Amino acid sequence: MPGPTSYFDPAAVDALTPRTADLVRRRAAALGSAYRLFYREPLELVRGEGARVWDREGVEYLDVYNNVPSVGHAHPRVVAAIAEQAAHLNTHTRYLDEATIVYAEDLLGTFPGHLANVMFTCTGSEANDLALRIAKAATGNEGVIVTHNAYHGVTAKVAAISPSLGGMDSLAPWVRTIDAPAPGVDLGAAVVVAIASLAEAGIRPAALIVDTIFASDGVFPDAVGLPAAVAAIHAAGGIFLADEVQPGFGRLGRSGEHASLWGFGRHGLEPDLVTLGKPMGNGHPIAGVVARRDLVDAFAARGRYFNTFGGNPVSIAAAQATLDVVRDQRLPEHAARVGSALLAALRELDDPRVGAVRGAGLFLGVDLVDGDGRPDEVLALDVVNALRGRHILLAASGPDNHTLKIRPPLVFDEADATRLVTELAEVLKERA
Template sequence: MSGADLMARREAVLGPAYRLFYDEPLHLVRGRGAEVWDREGRRYLDAYNNVPSVGHCHPRVVAALAEQAGALNTHTRYLHENVVAYAERLVGTLPPELGQVMLTCTGSEANDLALRVARCATGGTGVIVTAHAYHGVTLALAEMSPSLGAGAPLGRHVRTIPAPDAFRLADPGQAMAAAAEAAVDSLAAEGIRPAAILFDTVFASDGLHPGTPGIYAGAVEAVRRAGGLFIADEVQSGLGRPGGSMWAFERHGLVPDIVTMGKPLGGGHPLAAMAARPDLLERFGRETRYFNTFGGNPVSAAVGLAVLDVIRDEGLMQRAEATGRQLLDGLRQIAAGRAGIGDVRGAGLYATLEVVSAPSGRPDGPRAAALQNRLRQLGILAGLCGAENQCLKLRPPLCFSDRDCDELLSGLDRALST
């Protein structure tokens, strides 16, 4: 069957809301490590996908899934050793203040649950997010995900603030803090109490702005003074990816009240989580009836344990730090002297090139899309982010090697030159 036939079948049965990457959609059939192959057998270097966090089809993850699936899988209303053991291991990667965890299937579920906990704890409903944030697909989260566009208008209880964009703002931390103060005042003017400030701590959807350590402390403090909580969305940025720490918020020396984590926990399997201060969950558990039928089931927990084992045993957090330095250094060398590259940013194994129009310096989304498609033609998969999709998004599996990095940089240099 041709790709066009499959696309027609797909649209007919799945409808028009789904999107495909690239001008020429990609039909993948298998993967291993940081490599994937299409139906014609062509190999691609994956510099984008963080869901298979330790690499596509890691043998230890696949074996753990198969072994537990062959023994038992059921819902979470029964006792099971895997579930408790995984929760203990996951909490052990976090600061001691975040002493309890609730397991879900997706990052959207984790963020939605975090909002429920925050509302219960504070009595407020207001939420402050960044200007081009994305936090999930539920109705509540779509109303606070500006990146979804006009088709998902923000709720009246939502306010936006700028990400700490050091490329365009002279003092990004101060700008973010001042905007948070104004957002709190704006909510109060409508009689809305803040429940939380919610952001991804590398601000990936906003264009990837890791910032200097502590850059968002003022914004968090403004919301906490008003009675709100700080929710760190680590779905994209955490689990060893920052290099030098397991979670991106740890770079900033500020412990969130709640942390949400997503599918990278399962290395390609649907597993996510929300960790919180125990006092918050004590009240939530007392006042709210909650259960998640399948979140953190025995198979998911076995997979999650295997992912943590691989990160530890293969030194993937340390690899993310070392390979991330190699990647950033290479990107800066490629960008030097090229007028169409405005900035290079990154932290660990997460990096971006911001594509701009010369000499105005304005975001150039169409050229970034052309670059993404050219890389695909060269056998390298990358993504886009930023308010105008002007930033090339590089977020490979944690197993990305020095050799993979060299291949990516060489391909990128060639793509920019053509």
């Protein structure tokens, strides 16, 4: 099964400590066989703060993996906002709530003006699912174009456009895939080919949807062909959906040139729909769709939308506190600075097994390769588990599972970056 290489093998349960083995067995019995655990030796975490987490024995780990607690684990402002609102009231969007309106206006202020509406869901999966419903209602079309190893969520609809999930016998007839924007790939031409292929099947395109950091494809921050791809989907009557669930809320860094919290801003694009999720409430389940008003109107003409928990006052409080911290602590600028230093340090690693190193802000990918420069999944798996042994948490990803995925909480600092690079060099040296 494709996917991250870093999962626990259930057959190895007997090698664990008695307590861990007991928890793993009870968990498998109750949660069933579709769940996975990270690492050869699963990790039982009990506390977090900033970019650090602690296990049950009090051992501290540097978190280089979790992009959800974006402003830092258990950030006191977010925790206080949740606790205070929960103690007052938690209802839903069919009553008026001033804070929800204020947050919606605040959030929309970070987008280009043509993106005038926001709709709230609980997960990125729900956001992408709703966005596809909107795209279909607005265009009247069915076809969807995604990258080869795309991941856009786990509802039936978005799992069908997420080849990285594995388990697909074949793509749905209304889906076409294109290459991720590795060097030499012409994204615009690829979209033209995909549209032609849909047309041969009598299907017109509703949407081109891309994660603007191409995370599950192996992290590609410089998608030079993306404007041409967007032009092609527009010319064919489809819309462009920027999936910002992973790159959004400032992770890709911000400088004068890219004055945006959003990945599409780096590429100089103006999407028709944008989906948000993971870091939006720093771990609290809130996500959403930002859209052109005319697209929402086309959707609304066919039916209302109500998500029981989506945009409830407690979720909104978590999201507002998170957005406030992102700005007040200038985390996009911080991510740009630390990420840039980390990228440079990783590229200076003097080891032929370190292949391409790509990244923007605090979203980086490091390819590990064998002597012939080919993807080395086994090495990547070893490195991930060896780093866990050194109390550094990350994972491997990408279509060949050989890309170390580096996307820590945004409070990750220069000293953390130095520690990561030093330990990675040590782990590689041990395997020389």
